[in-house]
Amino acid sequence: MIFDNQYEQQRIQKAEQLREMGINPYPHGIVRDTTTEQFKKEYAYVADLENKRDESKTARVSGRIKFLRLMGKAAFVKIEDESGLLQIYVARDNLPEGFYNNVFKKLIEVGDIITVEGYPFVTKTGELSLHVTKLDLATKSIKPLPEKFHGLQDKELRYRQRYLDMIMNPDVKETFKMRSRIVSIVRRFFEEKGFLEVETPMMHPIAGGANARPFITHHNALDVERYLRIAPELYLKRLIVGGFDAVFEINRNFRNEGMDHTHNPEFTMLEFYWAYHTYEDLMQLTEELFTTLLHELNLPTKLPYGKYVIDYSTPFRRIKWEEALVEIAGVDAAKVRDKEALLTFLRDHEIEVDENLSVAKLQEEIFDEFVEKELIDPTFLTHYPIDISPLARRNDEDPEIADRFEFFVAGKEIANGFNELNDPLDQFARFAKQMENKATGDDEAHEMDEDFIHALGYGMPPTAGEGIGIDRLTMLLTNRHSIRDVILFPAMKPLKSDKEEQETNNETTKDR
Secondary structure (H helix, E strand, C coil): CCCCCHHHHHHHHHHHHHHHCCCCCCCCCCCCCCCHHHHHHHCHHHHHCCCCECCCCCEEEEEEEEEEEEECCEEEEEEEECCEEEEEEEEHHHCCCCHHHHHHHHHCCCCCEEEEEEEEEECCCCCEEEEEEEEEEEECCCCCCCCCCCCCCCHHHHHHCHHHHHHHCHHHHHHHHHHHHHHHHHHHHHHHCCCEECCCCCEECCCCCCCCCCCEEEECCCCEEEEECCCCHHHHHHHHHHCCCEEEEEEEEECCCCCECCECCEEEEEEEEEECCCHHHHHHHHHHHHHHHHHHCCCCCEEEECCEEEECCCCCEEEEHHHHHHHHHCCCHHHCCCHHHHHHHHHHCCCCCCCCCCHHHHHHHHHHHHHHHHCCCCEEEECCEHHHCCCECECCCCCCEECEEEEEECCEEEEEEEEECCCHHHHHHHHHHHHHHHHCCCCCCCCCCHHHHHHHHCCCCCEEEEEEEHHHHHHHHHCCCCHHHCCCCCCCCCCCCHHHHHHHHHHHHHHC
16 A cells, blocks of 8 residues: 555554544545735735734635644644745634544644644744634645755755655755746847747657657557657757748757756756858847846846856857867867867877767867866857758858857856758758668667758758757756755656565675
8 A cells, every 4th residue: 555654554543543534535626815924925914013913804825734833722834935935823612612632632733734724823932924724725735745854955855856845845846937937038038139949849750850769659540750859959940941031949859868967857948940041140139138038037147156257258268169178178289170189189188989079079078078167157169060960051161060069057058059051952962861870879879850851951041059058057046956945746767666675685685
């Protein structure tokens, strides 16, 4: 049975006792007219009254019992709803005959949700409270809450049981309220700029739009494989071909990759595409977006993030890819495109790599190891190698360079944008190259999307596009350091069953 420990069984018995007394432990039709926050604002004036109470007023408040102190004929209780905590005072003589002793004292406890009605008053210690004249049980809690003083500290349990995390840690709810506001502000920002919000497929016939391993599923009726989308990019660009000038989508992407403090298999992205604009326009738009977010969220220009204080003053720093390798990683400027020199640099720093990697891939290894973590204040990194930018347009002056940027804050990539490749022949050639890479073992290489090539064949106007990670953006603005802290229900390793645990222990014993 799922509720099998003695404390849970005791609570189940109390629920049965309530039923026997004619009290439904799970009633519906409960009405409340005031939140705890509204109560505190509306009745703040009571502190200035001579007798510190206003019995002419009545409020009805609901909340979960977080603290209960019995004092013989009365009790002080703290209840919590979404907006905060409120102290209530429950006295035997203000309730129906026998209710206090037989129901409240014996059958109602911490964790239960109650609805109380009463008038505002201020205690001797100066705390605005509600003097209860009527009390109803709204929900009987079967599972006891964690012990009050230690709370819920197990990080893994907090992620697995987010509902319990939110009950025990009110600041968690504030983080997710902030996330919701961020998404709302982002949506409004793009709508006011004239972008159209759209929805594109979650299941793709071909995995593409980014270099990543896909999740694979099967459509029974069609008897075909489908891929949970890695990115919406290729579908959004089809819409630009079709005649929309500016589109955006805020939705989930799925990547069959490892998990760490900045990666979750499903995550939320903003992607937008803007015809007749360039990646320089996107960088300016990104600066405007951050300025708007800070203003709308009432946040200062300088924000803490862990040990750093991030300065979001605009304009943000801009540095070219190869300049960053030279200035930050210490690569010789004269040899930044020399394959042997790059291999020697990596060996000298005891980093093992495949000697068959291209110059761009070797540069990427150096960037990942030495440069990214140093990009603390908001920084646009520009002029990426074309070899690691399969969907970006070539630079007119240097065909080995893409008209592309990535945006970094606190050593993390937050956004990626570029002038879109709209030459169908060039795109076909790059897909073909990606297919060669896939054949040699690159699981993240793009598939050949012939329909997308056909779409480009009809002509896509000069377009720039960008993707911004909503989860990482929320991490920055809420000073959270794990992506699991900003995703309500993050992916977790499955828990072992008792049987599996025993089998593991048996195997361990045999090994000894």
